[in-house]
Amino acid sequence: MKVDCIIVGGGLAGTLLAWKLARRAAKVLVLDPENSHSCSRLAAGIINPVTGKRLVKSWHFDQLFDFAKETYREMESEWGVRLLYTQRIFRAFRQMELTNQWNFRLGDPSYASLLEPPQQSPPEPELFRQALAYGCIKKAARLDVPQLLASVRKAFAERQQFKGSAFLRETFRPEALVLSSEGVIYGEYQASKLVFCEGWKLKDNPWFGYLPLNPAKGHVLHLRLAQELYAKRYIYKDALYFVALDEQTVWCGSDYLWDFRDDKPESEPLSLLKDKAEQILKKPCQVSGRFAAVRPTVRDRRPLLGQHPEYPQLFVFNGLGTKGSSLGPWCAAQMAELLLEGKAVDEELDIRRFEGREQPLEAK
Ligand SMILES: Cc1cc2nc3c(=O)[nH]c(=O)nc-3n(C[C@H](O)[C@H](O)[C@H](O)COP(=O)(O)OP(=O)(O)OC[C@H]3O[C@@H](n4cnc5c(N)ncnc54)[C@H](O)[C@@H]3O)c2cc1C
Numbered sequence: 001m002k003v004d005c006i007i008v009g010g011g012l013a014g015t016l017l018a019w020k021l022a023r024r025a026a027k028v029l030v031l032d033p034e035n036s037h038s039c040s041r042l043a044a045g046i047i048n049p050v051t052g053k054r055l056v057k058s059w060h061f062d063q064l065f066d067f068a069k070e071t072y073r074e075m076e077s078e079w080g081v082r083l084l085y086t087q088r089i090f091r092a093f094r095q096m097e098l099t100n101q102w103n104f105r106l107g108d109p110s111y112a113s114l115l116e117p118p119q120q121s122p123p124e125p126e127l128f129r130q131a132l133a134y135g136c137i138k139k140a141a142r143l144d145v146p147q148l149l150a151s152v153r154k155a156f157a158e159r160q161q162f163k164g165s166a167f168l169r170e171t172f173r174p175e176a177l178v179l180s181s182e183g184v185i186y187g188e189y190q191a192s193k194l195v196f197c198e199g200w201k202l203k204d205n206p207w208f209g210y211l212p213l214n215p216a217k218g219h220v221l222h223l224r225l226a227q228e229l230y231a232k233r234y235i236y237k238d239a240l241y242f243v244a245l246d247e248q249t250v251w252c253g254s255d256y257l258w259d260f261r262d263d264k265p266e267s268e269p270l271s272l273l274k275d276k277a278e279q280i281l282k283k284p285c286q287v288s289g290r291f292a293a294v295r296p297t298v299r300d301r302r303p304l305l306g307q308h309p310e311y312p313q314l315f316v317f318n319g320l321g322t323k324g325s326s327l328g329p330w331c332a333a334q335m336a337e338l339l340l341e342g343k344a345v346d347e348e349l350d351i352r353r354f355e356g357r358e359q360p361l362e363a364k
Contacts, residue, residue, distance in 0.1 A: 001190070002027070002189075002190050003027040003028060003029045003164070003165070003189060003190075003191045004021070004026040004027045004028065004191060004192060004193065005021055005026055005027075005028050005029070005191055005192070005193045005194070005195060005339060006028075006029045006030075006031065006184065006186060006189060006191045006193075006194045006195070007028060007029070007030045007031070007194075007195050007197055008031050008032075008172040008194065008196045008197060008198055009030075009031075009032055009172075009196065009197035009198040009201075010030045010031070010032030010034070010149070010153075010167055010197075011032075011038050011039060011040035011041075011149075011199050011324075012040040012043075012145055012148070012149070012320065012324045012325070012328050013197040013317050013318060013320055013324070013328060013331070013332070014030055014032065014195075014197035014317070015030070015040075015148065015149050015152050015153075016152075016328050016329060016332035017195065017197060017317055017332045017335050017336065018030050018152065018156070018165070018167075019152050019155075019332075020332045020333055020335070021336050021339065021340070022156070022161075022162050022165045023161075024336065024340060026165075026339075026340065027164040028165040028166075029165065029168060029189055029191070030166070030167045030168065031168050031170045031171070031172045032167065032168075032169065032170070033169060033170065033171045034169050037263060037264075037291060037292065037293055038293060039200070039293040039294060039295055039296065039324075040145050040146075040199075040324065041145065041146055041149070042218075042220055042291050042293040043145050043293075043324065043325070044142065044220075044235075044243045044251050044253065045142050045143035045144060045325045046089070046140070046141075046235055046241060046243065046325065047065065047068065047140055047141040047142065047323075047325050047326045048089055048137065048140050048237075049061045049065065049114050049137060049139050049140060050105070050111070050114055050115065050137055053097070053098065053101070054101060055098075055101050055105050055111075057110065057111065057114070058323065058326065059301075059302075061326070063330070064326045064327060064330050065139065065141075065326055067329055067330045067333070068084075068143075068325065068326050068327075068329045068330065069084065070329075071329035071333075072084040072143060072148070072329070075148065075151065078155070079154075079155060082144070083143060083144050083147055083148050083151070084141055084142070084143055085141060085142045085143075085144070086140070086141045087140055087141060087142050087233065087234055088136050088137060088140060088233075088235070089136070089137040089140045089234065089235045089236075089237055090122065090134050090135070090136055090137075090234055090236050090237065091134065091135045091136075091137060091237045091238075092122065092131035092236075092237065092238040092280075093118070093131055093132045093133045093135065094131050094238070094239075095132070096132065099118055099132060099133050099135075102118055102135045103118070113139060114137060114139050115135060115136070115137060115138065116135065116136040116137075116138060118133040118134060118135050119133065119135075119136070120133060120134070121134070122134055122236075123233075123234055123236065126282065126283070127225075127281060127282055127283055128236065128238070128280060128281065128282060129279070129280060129282055131238065140235065141325075142235060142243060142325075143325040145324075145325065153167050172186075172198075174205070174206050177194070179311055179313060179314075180313075183313045184313050192313065193313055193314075193315060193339055194313060194314055195314075195315040195316065195317055195335070195339070196208055196314070196315070196316045196317070197316075197317045197318060198318070199294070199296045199318065200213065200215035200263075200294040200295070202296065202318050203215065205316075207308055207311060207314050208304075208308065208314075208316045208351075210354075211298075211304050211316070211318075211319075211351060211354060212298060212299040212300070212354065213296060213297070213298055213299075213304075213318070214258070214297050214298060214299045215258075215294045215295060215296060215297060216256045216257065216258055216294065216295045216322075217256075217257040217258075217260040217263065217292060217293070217294045217295075218253060218254035218255055218256060218257070218292065218293060218294075218295060219253060219254060219255050219257075219265060219266070219269045219270050219273050219290070219291065219292045220252065220253035220254055220273075220289075220290075220291045220292070220293075221251075221252045221253065221270065221273055221274060221277065221287050221289065221290060221291075222249055222250070222251060222252070222287070222289030222290075222291075223249070223250045223252050223277060223281075223286065223287060223288065224248050224249055224285060224286045224287075225248055225250060225281075225283055225285050226283055226284050226285065226286075238280045239276050239279075239280065240252055240253060240254070240273070240276055240277060240280065241253060241254070242277075242280075250285075252273065252277050253273065254273075255269050255272070255273060257269060260294075263292055263294045264292060265290050265291055266292065269292075270290050274287060295321055295322055296318050296319055296320060296321060297319070297321040297322065298319040300353075301321060302319065302348055302349055303317075303318065303320055303321070303327055303331050303349050304316055304317070304318045304319035304349070304351050305317055305318075305319075305331055305334060305335055305338070305345045305346075305349045305351065306338070306345060306349075306350045306351035306352060307338065307351075309352075309355060315335070315338070315339065316351060317331065317332070317335045331349065334346060334349065
């Protein structure tokens with residue numbers, strides 16, 4: 001069977017790319033074993049424009065956010081589902097430095113549309129322990145990533161428009177790939193191009209394993225609150241993020257482990273997470289789920305997009321790191337243009353930035 005493109009990995013990266021390509025009439029085959037513990041299935045999907053202790057605006061945030069919003073709204077209107085929730089983030093300040101930094105940013109016109117002046121009480125004082133002060137981030141959102149993954153799969157299975165494209169529940173085996181002058185042959189499938197979107201598993205990839213991925217494992221708890229308190233109106237950020245999944249279940253995470261054996265949940269980090277959550281919440285909670293996944297983070301904190309330097313039929317789309325929800329649509333669009341038109345991707349994203357360099361430079 002002939003397709004235009006085989007995509008290995010159907011997380012957020014592979015799924016967005018498949019959709020972008022198939023909408024432009026390319027025939028696409030996506031291979032993924034559909035593990036429930038993949039990074040995209042676990043992510044909270046938060047889009048936060050201002051992060052870290054220094055409250056720095058994310059790289060190209062305005063452009064990325066507008067593009068992401070437009071893409072998700074397009075998908076929503078095509079399928080009649082809700083994917084993107086614009087929500088405010090309440091950030092708790094437990095050190096004076098953070099309050100001072102917030103006030104400093106408030107004076108900067110490029111942050112004016114993002115931040116509100118500090119306030120004294122948390123959004124739900126009966127639920128959260130009092131901090132020094134609170135800041136509200138306005139231009140934030142949350143993507144329902146599992147819903148997006150399910151919706152694209154459903155559209156591929158049902159819509160005439162996507163006939164000839166498919167998601168296959170299968171693990172790709174590199175030893176079975178044949179590189180030919182026309183492209184690639186994988187079992188019964190032939191394609192002119194193959195794109196690897198395997199998340200942190202890129203580190204084992206025989207062709208792209210040289211790229212400087214620096215994966216970070218993260219644990220997540222699903223908490224059930226004793227009372228119906230936490231409305232779906234906002235995201236709460238203290239030492240952890242709290243995101244309402246439904247009237248009673250809250251997503252709570254996460255940690256960053258750089259040294260780990262596999263992507264399975266570990267008991268010690270999970271109990272640390274629970275302790276932290278209890279220090280933030282005033283009300284008792286029950287743990288209803290314990291999870292872990294690995295983020296495909298890159299040493300210079302920029303995505304990895306591009307074509308293999310020696311095998312022109314092989315491509316990579318990876319490195320969405322901690323910001324897949326905001327970076328994904330824009331990067332997927334650039335990948336689609338590279339694959340369909342040969343148009344070069346943004347040089348800050350292009351894997352050619354690592355050519356001839358032993359150690360990649362740190363991001364500025
Ligand atoms: C705890 C946690 C919280 C997060 N929260 C947020 C957040 O709030 N906001 C945000 O924007 N981002 C968040 N992220 C990051 C976000 O999840 C990632 O940026 C994004 O999901 C990465 O998508 P991906 O498709 O590149 O990788 P993945 O989701 O890891 O997908 C890779 C896919 O490739 C498949 N695969 C691997 N090897 C093979 C193979 N050999 N054959 C076939 N398939 C294969 C895997 O099964 C998987 O489905 C979070 C991540 C974690 C871990």
